Amino acid sequence: MDGFVPAIAPVEAWINLGISFVLLVVKIFAFANSLIYSAESYDAAGKLNKTTWCLLLGFSVLLHLLPIPITIINLAMTIVALVYLADVRPALAGLKRR
Known part of the structure; x- marks a missing residue:
């Protein structure tokens, strides 16, 4: 059984790398997308302002690119990006442009 452990480690590393790459693409x-909409759109949608969302999402991309293992903060920043995509982006896209 001990012979199988080293064979699994490279597979696990490739899976972790793939997941990390997908999460980086989501954050980017x-x-x-947060840069596209105007500040007035965020106010009209009743969400946090544009500056806050851009700073949070930019910080999440920056933290993801750092080679420092900050897993709990990186997880929180992933959740921020997913909240933006699931809640804020549809609200902004639903607004009619003038």
Whole structure:
């Protein structure tokens, strides 16, 4: 059985790398999307202001790119990006542009 442990480690590393890459893409997409809408759109949608969302999402991308293992903060920043994509983005997209 001990012979199987080293064979699993590279597979686990590749899976972790793939998950990390997908989460990085999600964070970059959320950050780029937050820059598209005007500050008035955030106010009209009743969400946090544009500056706050851009700072949070930009910080999440930056933390993800750092080689320091800050897992709990990185998890929190992933949740921030997912909240933006699930709640704020649809509210902003639902507003009619003038």
